[in-house]
Amino acid sequence: MASTYVPIATTTLGSSAASVTFNSLGSYTDIKVVYSATASSLVNSRLQFNGDSSSGFYSTQVLYGTGSTAAATRQSNQNSIWVDNTDTGSNVNTTIIDVMNYSNTSTYKTCLIRGSAASTQVDAHVGLWRNTNAITSLTLFPSSGTYSTGSTFTVYGIKAA
């Protein structure tokens, strides 16, 4: 039987980096990105597809809890998807991104995200890229500063029957 759930690539940062890009996503149905990271300051992590940094084609709906409060917020007409709040120092965050049906050319692309900056909050996001092109690359980056040394990023491919 063909492999259904396949690790595609892993990056462990040997030095701080302003972004992490995966350019070879293979031929699967869905893509899953798992990362464990810190940044140079507490910032949003952001996601772009195919190097598209055009303003206005991304949006995100967020549900989050910060200890005693549950809340929701959103961003429309952005230049990237809001993935999580990446913390700093020893406060490692864990984020899982599922990009659904990423290579189809008929629909906009939507992803589900579970992010946890465990020392401050837990959150769930749904993000949209208003583009029908197949996704061939993805880039994660902190909204300012850099990801820290030792941060790990892994991409998996999931292939439907």
Added chain:
Amino acid sequence: MFNVISGILDSGVAPDVGAYEAIATITVGVGGVATADFTSIPSTYKHLQIRAMGRSGEAGSSTNAIYMRFNNDTTSSNYYAHRLLGENTGVYAQSSQAISGMDFIGQWPLASSTASAFGVAIIDILDYASTSKNKTIRSLNGAEGNNTSVCDISLSSGVWFNSSTAVNRITLVPFNGSSFSQYSTFALYGIKG
């Protein structure tokens, strides 16, 4: 074992790729379909996962939930569902037992909502072949349309109050007798124990 399951369901660790198998896929063509129906599901896995992307033909410009039946059981009292929903700037905790299936498993854009925007859902069905306990599910699902009419992210759970029967059929259903639109896809996976 724990790492295999947690790796697949949450992807916190590298999965054992041989433990996760694609069973079937439904891709909706021109004209849509009334339901997405997986039949003759083998009982040879420990858990199931459905990964879906869809849109409803129901009239409207916002979103509506979709629901799910097991073994074609349409008795509403046999199901219960909860969700924690974030919609625009509101947070809502909701429950449902008034429909003929398990509610809240997804939230799909409707016919006149943002063109080409599809809702998405990842649904885990745990120990589906058990003949000694009720069947439970969880779902992470959402829809986003770059506006405040299509802006839902939800953590859902559900139960089918049937402890003695293995799940061998799963039917996903849009609300209000509507349809799933073209390009909707539903992929079923089995996870070995």
